[in-house]
Amino acid sequence: MRAVYGIVVRELVRFLRQRGRVLASIGRPFVWLIFAGAGYAAVFAGRNEIDYRVYMAPGLLGMVVMFGALLAALSTVTDRDAGVLRMVLVAPIRRGTIALGKALGATVLGTTQAVVVAALLLPLVHLRPSIAGALLAAVAVVLSSLAMGALGLALAASIRSLENFAGVMNFVVFPMLFLSGALYPVRHLGPVLRLVAYVNPLAYGVDLLKHALLGAWASAGYGGEMSSWLDIAALVGFAVVGLVAAAPLLAREGGVTRTAFRQRV
Amino acid sequence: MTAAAIEARGLGKDFGTIRALEQLDLDVRAGEFFGLLGPNGAGKTTTVHLLATLLAPTRGTARVVGHDVVRDDLAVRRAIGLVFQETTLDRDLTVQENLRFAGRLWNLPGPLAVPRIEGLVRQFGLLERRDDPVRTLSGGMRRAADLARGMLHEPRVLFLDEPTAGLDPRTRRSLWELIGRLRQASGLTVFLTTHYVEEAEPCDRVAVMDHGRLVALGTPAELKRTTGVTSLEEVFLARTGHALGETGAG
């Protein structure tokens, strides 16, 4: 589908042109590795089944995917504000096609960023996955990007203005990160938070990444906590739900923002 | 026989309690240069968005080149070009990148799109600026690029929603020359909305709209004759009781 390709290409070009965004996305996990890693490593000290920095690696990759895919999908808010969304809406394509294009754009961005970070991070923490592990990690990264991209899109399509954007980011991103198992195992959480973790797409992505990368430490209790198939099914499920929800939301009010509308009155 | 380009029957749209468009009955012939004249808030943009399938009608029906705007929205969008009141170009991309993006959205294969973009960029005086980000273009050039985007897929009906609002008179004139040339070249139907009487003057027929209602319809000459006045400005005043410059809706 040419339209989907066009939407994906535009996302890529825009991303590569924003040098700050590229550097931030690659630098961010290393900042976490240094600062959060140092703190948690101290807490973990004395338990020498696993180096905390190794334990963090899947979570950090999950984090890269989350920021990469979510920020790409949330660009829909700026598209709406700048009017570009209306150019897309007046093209002879279905709303579902637009949603798919946007979600795939987020998938490509999330995946590419995760691959670049993995190439730097894994050697740094002396983590050498097996071939099968690396393949499963790739599957995890692609599916997580797609799920986060699709859900982010539904979120972005329901936001009317840029002002709401920052608040939503804080309300969504940080709980999602802390309840994902990226920094500590989900099973250490209380029952309520654990329940929240189960509706968190990032938790399944990180879990699958742990299956892929921490297989050697599984017996010590640091591998994936759910079955890989459940992780995969959940990620696919989230992707479908996000796409189905996003498609009609994109076309609301002909893609005109409240702000744009207010100025006209 | 040529089918009507646009047929609206009892077409209307409410936004909550605001009746943006009451009940519009309208026929626009193929190849016609049709003007919709009215003050801010009259319902012009709402009308265009309904005809372009971007809004769902609250009541009534409409057909564009024979396709129903609700049941056959894809076919309608394939046949029309729409230049929105505000620019829809991606300001961070270049003119060329925007047009390539549009070409893909309209499913034009590269070998078809590339020469067409080349031709439009040349024709619209954007040749030297085509690799510059849209953000760096003047208002007039940006409008020309918007117009190129709207014409890229060679639509049969072109909607222009206040295309010259905010432009200086000289740029407006050159944009009008451009639109005139497009019409002559292709027998294009043009549906123009405006709140400038002088832009409605050259139209084949003009519909005058106020508060979501048509108050007059005819050729500019007919309208002036039947109202017994000498300008469209006076036509508006006589039919609505207030001047065009005053905002219609409160």
Ligand SMILES: Nc1ncnc2c1ncn2[C@@H]1O[C@H](COP(=O)(O)OP(=O)(O)O)[C@@H](O)[C@H]1O
């Ligand atoms: N998305 C919207 N939500 C609520 N009211 C709207 C919306 N769009 C337009 N309106 C209202 O509908 C009326 C007609 O607006 P519009 O079609 O934009 O007029 P025009 O294009 O002639 O200036 C105005 O009163 C405007 O406030």
Ligand SMILES: [Mg+2]
């Ligand atoms: Mg308008």
